[in-house]
Amino acid sequence: MSLTMDCVAKLKILLLGESGVGKSSIILAFTKGDYQAQFPATIGVDYNHKIMDVNGLKVKLGIWDTAGQERYRTLTTSFYREAHGAILVYDVSEPKTLAKLNEWVEELQVYTTNKNIVCLVVGNKIDKDRAVPREHGQAFAQKHRMLFIESSAKTQEGIHLAFEELTQKIIETPGLWEKDTSASNIRVTEEEAREQGGSCYETTCSIK
Amino acid sequence: MNEEIDEYDIYHQDFTTVSEWEVFVARIEEVLIDWRLSKSTMVKHSVENHAKKWFTKSEEISYQGQKFTLSYNYMNCKSKPESTEESSDKSLLVEIQDGLWEATTRFMDDSDESPFPVSNWFGLKQYLMLYPNVALVEGSLIKLVMSSLNIAFANVDCGVPLFVKIREHWQHTYLGFYEDNEYKISFDTIHLKRISNQCSHLTGLVGLFKSKIASPVALDAVVVSTKFSYELKDLDAFAWGQQTQSNEFLSIDGFDVKKLIELPFGCDKNPTKSVLLNAIWPKFRECTIVESSTFSDIDPLMAPTWTLTLKMRENINFQLSELIGKVMELLDNSYLLMDTLGLSKSLGLVNPLNKITEAPITISKLVKAAMGHGRHTSEFKGPISDELLMPLLYYIFPDAVEDGTHIYPPDLKMEFKQDGNGSKLCSYVKSSPEDCLVWRLSVTAAKLHDAGGLSYLAHLWYEFIQELQYRWEMQIPVPGIAEGTPNARTCLLHQKLQLLNCCIKRTIEGNVNTTGHSSEEEFFDCSEGEGAEEQPPWDRPVGRLHRLGEATLKNGAPLYVPRTQDPAPKTEDQLEEDAELMVRLGDDAKASELRARMMSASLLSDMEAFKAANPGAELCDFVRWYSPRDWKSDDGGALGERMLLPGNPWVEAWNVARPVPASRQRRLFDETREAEQILHFLRSRTVSGVAELLLPAIIRAGALRATQEGAIGSSASVGGVDARRTFEIAVRELYEAEKEACRMLCRRKVLGGGEEGQALDAAERARVLRAAGGVLPAVARREFTLRVRDATAPQLMRAALADDITIVGAFTERIVCL
Known part of the structure; x- marks a missing residue:
């Protein structure tokens, strides 16, 4: 039963993390293949989209960029609802930004409405001098059962892979998304199928 | 297919003359190869013993305008990690033969949960089934399909028995086969509406069985199992004790809020149609017990084993599902709910674009009652009498009365488990904290709707909004709602009420600020700031x-x-x-x-x-x-x-x-506007809109009721479907839970704690016999299983005789290749 090309799934992806870790740059790199050394700090929430091909399935990613500032939390968290995936970004040249991700994980747990939302941890700015060893990022991702990847929005390294991995995982997660075309298409999945999907540990990957 | 080499040595193939039949065969082969079912590509599987479960893959195939579904049905298998070697012909055959022999411990009317009965009849762990969408009755077509399957099976060298569903759909008749280089097993079914003389008794069936095997040498004695079933109907001993709920709460005399808040559950009449008593002889040689047209040794009282099976009535009404079903029907009604009461105009709801022009009637019933006002002539009078309405409103708004009988639990919180271990029934329906105002309102609305129809529901809704309006004007928070800002994990109605409470709270805070010393903080700030006096007043920090x-x-x-x-x-x-x-x-x-x-x-x-x-x-x-x-x-x-x-x-x-300063800025949150919008939103809902607001709590309250009745939650998760589909799935799940709970209750009553199909002990046998009045009725169904091992393989035949007769057989023959 192959999925046909014309069937489009719509997925909602959030980008979260401290201010200035490169969330907006990652989105620009992914959607436009572009890079800007300086980017005005995002105010509140911004939106972008891109159509991706996953397993011959056309997927429309609605990507929600959020401001990292503390003061914006209440505003940004109201956009968390019904997200299918979240990308948690930290800056490999700033150890504090990784430590701060804990807060975002908590926020996600409080405000997301999808129980099995898929999360990906991204260590960004690997083009810069590294201050956070890869293992630390991996350990964080493992602890929270998330995917892990390192990237550079400047060199485009890891950017596409990050979105591909995340989308792939969302599609494999039962009960999380649904084909957009048919309203009658019900997915009642049982716990067993979920077990087969395995935990996120097995899919932890990184750029060599 | 014509292959030809033309003069230029270019390889050509001409497919224009391919017949439909060839395409059909090729298509089957394609599917079988796609599923990797040829003997050489099959991965050896071992069936795990615990939790046997069937899985199905299927593909549509059409032939001569007729659609078929080819399905591969298999039990949950785990690939043996060590056995990477190809499964040999032999092991596949042995597996089928072993299964065939094991299957004789079961009877034809048992079920193994597989989509078709063939796996139970023949002890198969996997099989292919070609199911025609239109019944396959014409003999020549059946033959054509069978030979196509034979060709495809041989070409692919398929390793899984292949069946075709034939005859009318209601008849369980299947033709199947399996073959390898040496042996061929035919699986046959005969279904006759009338029982022929020869087949009506054991002796005749044994004769038929032997003639079918046609063994050239003398056979061992045929081993027989038999089951005689007796239908016990309307027995007092199995009487149904469940009480039916009525709408008696509508009468004032018997009024009790408790009756109203309880959702009904279970069925209104005895769901057991009859009880089948099965007398079983698990194993005997053909001559030890005789049953022929003239004489019978069979005495059910002498049978080594007795078991009971329940037969449930069809089309029974389940009270909870029926109640919820009635609310579900409202989802198709797109009229304004207030139209039901003829109030839309006076509430300014006729044109949704118009603002509320007339001041709505804002006097709440509860206030009037508290102030001891008598009935006012101009006041709206709904279909529900005050005697009934007041206790209901006091139940929903318990803080309006001082007796405190129905106060809300103090700490209403929405539990939301991240790991989702709690396999709660219908937990995917977003609701509100248990027993909060939304639950009480929704359940009451559902029960009123059930009892008095839509106008009762509309009247309650109207009074509910009147009370909200009053509370907003008087700044009294709505009780029974979780604290804080709207929680997106709760249902929309709960969120709206949370927001209304936010508005009320802000207004209260605002009033305190204006009546108190609003400038106090500014003075305080000033004195704290050093050198504040030097600053000109317009530059004073605030x-x-x-x-x-x-x-x-x-x-x-x-x-x-x-x-x-x-x-x-x-x-x-x-x-x-x-x-x-x-x-x-x-x-x-x-x-x-x-x-x-x-x-x-x-x-x-x-x-x-x-x-x-x-x-x-x-x-x-x-x-x-x-x-x-x-x-x-x-x-x-x-x-x-x-x-x-x-x-x-x-x-x-x-x-x-x-x-x-923030205190003098334009407000980011205009509580008056928001509150008016919420009230307008609730007032201007259509019937379906109100049903959508109420259903989440009704469903969850129903699920809670079902769980209390012993229904087991499923771990289903539902994602990405709209609200309506989610409701439909949940309602379906509740229906199944209610049905299963009823069945369990029947089982407890009839079987007295034992399992269905479990052998009864002497005391139980005596109890059942006593209940039947000491004598069993005429036998309703007889079943025989005949098997024998001849030189080639085990041979098997089963016959079930009731008003009609079904005979199935699995016969193995050696293929002689010259």
Whole structure:
């Protein structure tokens, strides 16, 4: 039963993390293949989209960029609802930004409405001098059962892979998304199928 | 297919003359190969013993305008890690033969949960089934299909028995086969509406069995199992004790709120149609017990084993499902609910674009009751009498009465388990805390609707909104609602009420501020700020919250965090609208700028508050507090690079921000407007809209009731479907749970604690026999299983005789290849 090309799934992806870790740059790199050394700090929430091909399935990613500032939390968290995936970004040249991700994980747990939302941890700015060893990022991702990847929005390294991995995982997660075309298409999945999907540990990957 | 080599040595194939039949065969082969079912490619599987479960893969195939579904049905298998070697012909055959022999411990009417009975009949762990969408009755067509399957099977060298469903759909008749290089097993079924003389008894069936095997040498004795079933009907001993719920709460005499708040559950009449008593002889040789047309040794009282099977009535009404079903029907009604009462016009709801022009009737019943007012002539009078209505309203708004019988639990919280271990029934339906106002309102509404129809529901809804309106005007918070801003994990009605409570709370706070000394804090701030007296009054700092650590402004003054406005709380439908608007703006830089502007209301408000609290502050001071990673300590404070970009919205906002403390700013959250909108939203719902608001709590309350009755929750998760589909799935699940709970109850009653199909002990046998009045009725169904091992393989035949007869057989023969 192959999925046909014309069937489009719509997925909602959030980008979260401290201010200035490169969330907006990652989105620009992914959607436009572009890079800007300086980017005005995002105010509140911004939106972008891109159509991706996953397993011959056309997927429309609605990507929600959020401001990292503390003061914006209440505003940004109201956009968390019904997200299918979240990308948690930290800056490999700033150890504090990784430590701060804990807060975002908590926020996600409080405000997301999808129980099995898929999360990906991204260590960004690997083009810069590294201050956070890869293992630390991996350990964080493992602890929270998330995917892990390192990237550079400047060199485009890891950017596409990050979105591909995340989308792939969302599609494999039962009960999380649904084909957009048919309203009658019900997915009642049982716990067993979920077990087969395995935990996120097995899919932890990184750029060599 | 014509292959030809033409004179230019170019390889050609001409497919234009391929017949439909060839395409059919090729298609079957394609599917079988796709499923990797040829003997050489099959992975050897071992069936795990625990939790046997069937899985199905299927493909559509058409032939001569007739559609077929080819399905591969298999039990949950685990690949043996060590056995990477190909499964040999032999092991596949042995597996089938072993299964065949094992299957004889079961009877034809047992079920193994597989989609077709063939696996139970023949002990198969996997099989292919070709199921025609239109019944396959014509003999020549059956033959054609069978031979096509034979060819495809042989070409692919398929390793799984293949069946075709033949005859009418209601008849369980299947033809199947399996073959390898040496043996062929035929699986046959005969179904006859009338029982022929020869087949009507054991002796005749044994004869038939032997003639079918046609063994050239003498056979061993045929081993027989038999089951005689007796139908016990309408027995007092099995009487049904469940009480039926009536709508008696409508009569004032028998009124009891408890009766009303309880959802009904179970079926209204005895769901057991009859009880089958099965007398079983598990194993005997053909001559030891005789049953022929003239004589019978069979005496059920002598049978070694007795078991009981329940037969449930079809089309029984389940009270909970029926109640919820009635609310579900409202989802198709798109009239305004207030139309039901003829109130739309007086409530200003006729044209939804018009604002509420007339002042709605705002006097709440509860207030009138408290003030001891008599009935007013101009007051709206709904179909529910006051005697019934008042206790209901006191139940929903228990704080309006002082007796405190139905007060809400103090700490209403929404539990939301991240790991989702709690396999609660219908847990995917977003609801509100258990026994909160939304639950009480919804369940009451459902019961009133069940009892009095739509007008009762509308009347309750009307009174509910009147009370909300009154509470808003009088600033009395709505009880039984979780604290805080709207929680997106609760249902929409609960969110709306949370928001209404936010509005009420803000108004109360606002009133306190204006009646108290609103300027107090400003004085306080002033005296604290050193050298405040030197500042001219227009530059006096206002709205300070606290100092930000030891931080100072660029000009050396201490940096204060200002009092700020909280962002407006919103319900999910409002957030959805916001998000949609943002998406609709598009993707380009311009859209991004517009979005930033939309979003900058709270940034501007914070900047103004900051300027008011820190006179003489610069943008870099603001950034130090607001976005520390964009602040650099050089030279007493400087902006990070990205804050210096030309046309930066932060700079623009800073330039237009005036020093205004939060208390004097335009409110980001207009509670009066919001509250009026909520009330209008609730008042102007259509019937289906109200049903949608009430159903989540009704379903969850029903699920809770079912769980209390012993229904087991499933771990199903439902994602990405709209509200209506989610309701439909949940209602279906509740129906199944209710049915199963009834069945369990019957089982307990009839079987007295034992399992269905379990052998009864002597005492139980005596009990059942006593219940039947000491004599069993005429036999309703007889079943025989005959088997023998001949030189080639086990041979098997089963016959079930009731009003009709079904004979199935699995016969193995050696294929002689010359």
